[in-house]
Amino acid sequence: MGMLDRLRKDWFILGIVLVITVAKLEPAFGVKGGPLKPEITITYIAVSTIFFNSGLSLKTEELTSALMHVKLHLFVQIFTLVFFPTAIWLFLQLLSITPINEWLLKGLQTVGCMPPPVSSAVILTKAVGGNEDPRAALQ
Numbered sequence: 001m002g003m004l005d006r007l008r009k010d011w012f013i014l015g016i017v018l019v020i021t022v023a024k025l026e027p028a029f030g031v032k033g034g035p036l037k038p039e040i041t042i043t044y045i046a047v048s049t050i051f052f053n054s055g056l057s058l059k060t061e062e063l064t065s066a067l068m069h070v071k072l073h074l075f076v077q078i079f080t081l082v083f084f085p086t087a088i089w090l091f092l093q094l095l096s097i098t099p100i101n102e103w104l105l106k107g108l109q110t111v112g113c114m115p116p117p118v119s120s121a122v123i124l125t126k127a128v129g130g131n132e133d134p135r136a137a138l139q
Contacts, residue, residue, distance in 0.1 A: 057126070080115055088112030 007014065023030060030036050089112070092105050 085113045 028034055030038055032039050088109065092109055092112075095105060095108075
């Protein structure tokens with residue numbers, strides 16, 4: 001494999017290294033209020049674009065099929081947003097009687113209540129050619 005083929009294959013990794021290098025050399029470029037205006041571009045434009053692109057890649061048949069699995073969706077939502085935060089809260093109640101730092105417990109509680117980045121996992125699974133169908137995990 002030639003050098004040009006290798007560059008074409010690993011363009012994303014090279015891009016990440018390039019962006020990190022530029023950020024190290026010129027950090028003022030991406031600060032709040034800087035030329036990139038990350039408070040606008042990241043918060044609104046980038047996140048919206050990622051979700052929009054992910055939605056465009058869905059096949060209509062797969063989308064309608066997925067919508068029919070109401071019980072699965074309810075289970076995932078209840079587990080993620082009710083059961084897991086409650087379990088973390090109970091665990092933190094046990095830890096609160098130990099000499100663990102109070103701020104560490106507050107941080108764990110915050111992280112325990114945050115929903116996982118499912119969209120990122122789906123995008124990365126799809127990028128490597130994996131099966132992103134949630135029903136595949138149940139089979």
